[in-house]
Amino acid sequence: MLLGYCNDRSVNSGVPGDGGGYLHWRCALRRGHEGLHRYRNYVWNEQRDVEYAPVPIADPMPLQPWERRCIRTRRQMREAIEWHKVQDEKRAAIRAERRRAR
Incomplete structure (x- = not known):
């Protein structure tokens, strides 16, 4: 942002379902x-x-201010780990319910 770029992201965290695109996508405008x-x-x-939405051929491709790596931040890692824990608990509850139903 200090370099004058928007820097908005299509994904705010690494949690699935939180936006579209990839973690390294940031606005180049x-x-x-x-x-x-x-x-x-x-x-x-x-x-x-x-x-x-492809850039028209007559227009130049917006240059990315710098290339980013697909490395999650610490906050994104914490959120992803928490999300996976919740999903594992849900799956375990479903399996336990199926075992009881037998």
Whole structure:
């Protein structure tokens, strides 16, 4: 953000179902831009709905300020671990219910 780029992300955490796209996608447009956020040929809105919208051939491809790696932040890791724990508990409860029903 200090470099003048929007830096909005299509995914706020590593939890599945939290937005579309990939963790490393960040908006390549300048800060304060109008309209949708863009990572190369994909755009998203404030609700994180991602869709394919190729850049017109006459327009230059927006340059990414820097290439990012697909490494989660500590917060994203904590949220993903918590999400997986909840899903494991739900699966265990379903298995236990099936065993009792036999």
